Amino acid sequence: xxxxxxxxxxxxxxxxxxxxxxxxxxxxxxxxxxxxxxxxxxxxxxxxxxxxxxxxxxxxxxxxxxxxxxxxxxxxxxxxxxxxxxxxxxxxxxxxxxxxxxxxxxxxxxxxxxxxxxxxxxxxxxxxxxxxxxxxxxxxxxxxxxxxxxxxxxxxxxxxxxxxxxxxxxxxxxxxxxxxxxxxxxxxxxxxxxxxxxxxxxxxxxxxxxxxxxxxxxxxxxxxxxxxxxxxxxxxxxxxxxxxxxxxxxxxxxxxxxxx
Amino acid sequence: xxxxxxxxxxxxxxxxxxxxxxxxxxxxxxxxxxxxxxxxxxxxxxxxxxxxxxxxxxxxxxxxxxxxxxxxxxxxxxxxxxxxxxxxxxxxxxxxxxxxxxxxxxxxxxxxxxxxxxxxxxxxxxxxxxxxxxxxxxxxxxxxxxxxxxxxxxxxxxxxxxxxxxxxxxxxxxxxxxxxxxxxxxxxxxxxxxxxxxxxxxxxxxxxxxxxxxxxxxxxxxxxxxxxxxxxxxxxxxxxxxxxxxxxxxxxxxxxxxxxxxxxxxxxxxxxxxxxxxxxxx
Ligand SMILES: Nc1ncnc2c1ncn2[C@@H]1O[C@H](COP(=O)(O)OP(=O)(O)OP(=O)(O)O)[C@@H](O)[C@H]1O
Ligand SMILES: [Mg+2]
Numbered sequence: 001x002x003x004x005x006x007x008x009x010x011x012x013x014x015x016x017x018x019x020x021x022x023x024x025x026x027x028x029x030x031x032x033x034x035x036x037x038x039x040x041x042x043x044x045x046x047x048x049x050x051x052x053x054x055x056x057x058x059x060x061x062x063x064x065x066x067x068x069x070x071x072x073x074x075x076x077x078x079x080x081x082x083x084x085x086x087x088x089x090x091x092x093x094x095x096x097x098x099x100x101x102x103x104x105x106x107x108x109x110x111x112x113x114x115x116x117x118x119x120x121x122x123x124x125x126x127x128x129x130x131x132x133x134x135x136x137x138x139x140x141x142x143x144x145x146x147x148x149x150x151x152x153x154x155x156x157x158x159x160x161x162x163x164x165x166x167x168x169x170x171x172x173x174x175x176x177x178x179x180x181x182x183x184x185x186x187x188x189x190x191x192x193x194x195x196x197x198x199x200x201x202x203x204x205x206x207x208x209x210x211x212x213x214x215x216x217x218x219x220x221x222x223x224x225x226x227x228x229x230x231x232x233x234x235x236x237x238x239x240x241x242x243x244x245x246x247x248x249x250x251x252x253x254x255x256x257x258x259x260x
Numbered sequence: 261x262x263x264x265x266x267x268x269x270x271x272x273x274x275x276x277x278x279x280x281x282x283x284x285x286x287x288x289x290x291x292x293x294x295x296x297x298x299x300x301x302x303x304x305x306x307x308x309x310x311x312x313x314x315x316x317x318x319x320x321x322x323x324x325x326x327x328x329x330x331x332x333x334x335x336x337x338x339x340x341x342x343x344x345x346x347x348x349x350x351x352x353x354x355x356x357x358x359x360x361x362x363x364x365x366x367x368x369x370x371x372x373x374x375x376x377x378x379x380x381x382x383x384x385x386x387x388x389x390x391x392x393x394x395x396x397x398x399x400x401x402x403x404x405x406x407x408x409x410x411x412x413x414x415x416x417x418x419x420x421x422x423x424x425x426x427x428x429x430x431x432x433x434x435x436x437x438x439x440x441x442x443x444x445x446x447x448x449x450x451x452x453x454x455x456x457x458x459x460x461x462x463x464x465x466x467x468x469x470x471x472x473x474x475x476x477x478x479x480x481x482x483x484x485x486x487x488x489x490x491x492x493x494x495x496x497x498x499x500x501x502x503x504x505x506x507x508x509x510x511x512x513x514x515x516x517x518x519x520x521x522x523x524x525x526x527x528x529x530x531x532x533x534x535x536x537x538x539x540x541x542x
Contacts, residue, residue: 058431061426085433086433089431100422100424102429113432113434116433116434165432169433
């Protein structure tokens with residue numbers, strides 16, 4: 001597809017994760033192509049969220065969680081304790097299932113991370129705020145109320161604001177954890193269109209429960225499945241082939257709605 | 261009328277009666293105080309020194325002393341309280357032994373009678389640290405007393421800030437410190453305010469702990485190391501030890517209540533302003 005040159009953006013090797021010694025994820029080998037939209041699908045509890053949070057090390061916030069294996073990004077291992085999390089999370093942003101704008105004004109929501117990453121110039125800040133809000137088609141809706149609380153926005157608007165907040169840092173990749181599932185169909189469609197518009201510019205790894213959505217937007221698909229209580233990668237590949245001719249029995253059953 | 265409706269009405273009635281009862285008690289106290297004390301509260305009363313053991317004259321030095329003691333108390337307890345609350349809520353893991361031990365001790369401390377704090381203050385600040393009967397000693401003792409309340413309320417405030425904010429901030433590459441300062445603190449502000457108001461209220465109303473630490477000299481203090489008399493002690497002294505002191509005791513009580521209301525109002529106003537600059541509540 002357009003803009004995806006096929007080079008590897010990130011590679012997971014034998015990635016595993018355990019909560020309080022109990023493994024939740026094991027032996028995941030997955031390559032993410034630069035600029036592509038990779039959909040991560042699978043039943044509830046199979047470790048999709050856990051996998052995402054390994055990539056930006058948000059897992060560090062969870063007491064008792066331990067990752068093993070390797071997440072290779074730009075020749076370095078993300079899981080290395082010495083990794084620069086500040087830089088890593090600037091380059092790989094995240095969008096959560098529930099919109100989570102800060103309880104601050106719309107403008108401050110966008111400015112706060114920018115300031116944190118060293119942008120101080122007022123004019124530049126204002127320009128970035130406008131550009132990213134236009135990027136997520138929110139500018140016309142909020143331009144007169146930038147000083148109003150972000151929490152007063154609708155769910156869909158909040159999620160787009162969160163996307164704008166992440167995009168303002170000009171990340172190379174975005175992790176998205178079911179970003180549309182808490183939204184009504186209309187708002188969900190708007191966010192989905194935005195995700196598609198990122199193709200080629202930003203590498204996207206998106207978790208979704210919505211197979212139709214995965215079909216619509218994904219370049220690549222990966223299926224996680226619970227085996228003996230541990231999440232494993234069952235099948236992965238280009239979306240067209242994945243949906244048309246799945247190789248694994250589990251995939252076939254899952255896609256036809258018999259399981260999961 | 262169906263039984264359900266009747267039950268609803270009964271409930272509504274019960275709620276209203278209790279609300280009215282509470283309000284009535286409040287206004288009764290306030291009313292009787294104002295009735296007997298308000299007439300004497302004049303500018304002169306607020307600014308002149310007491311004469312004839314307080315039967316005549318005003319409460320100027322006492323008002324100044326009270327504010328100084330409160331100032332010392334807040335200057336010490338606010339930063340300490342905020343720091344401890346941050347430590348407890350953000351850095352001590354939820355179930356850790358350290359966190360639980362500190363929290364339990366604070367809860368016990370918050371319930372300790374003030375006279376115990378008074379004795380402790382006398383022993384530590386007045387004697388061991390050689391501050392003698394002084395505004396300093398009184399303020400520090402009050403700080404010890406107020407700290408548990410302040411810490412626990414502030415900690416609750418921080419805890420009630422959804423952990424989503426922490427994750428969102430972390431995912432944006434923000435440091436813990438700036439997430440704390442820019443996001444969690446505004447979100448915790450209401451809790452902080454409650455702690456502050458409760459703490460100041462307790463400090464202003466305190467008599468027993470101050471009797472032993474700041475003393476009851478009713479002269480205008482010249483430094484923080486002078487002994488001084490707080491409003492609550494003045495009221496106590498006038499009504500217990502001075503025959504004919506009741507009218508001025510009432511007037512002083514009016515001033516004390518007014519001060520309390522003013523402090524509450526000021527705290528609410530300041531938090532509101534601060535919030536509207538940073539958070540803009542709807
Ligand atoms: N903080 C945690 N502490 C302990 N166990 C956890 C924690 N978070 C997740 N788990 C466990 O890890 C496993 C995978 O959870 P995860 O949230 O990654 O699944 P998921 O695929 O995202 O599920 P869903 O589709 O419901 O969001 C589950 O068994 C879950 O119970
Ligand atoms: Mg999940």
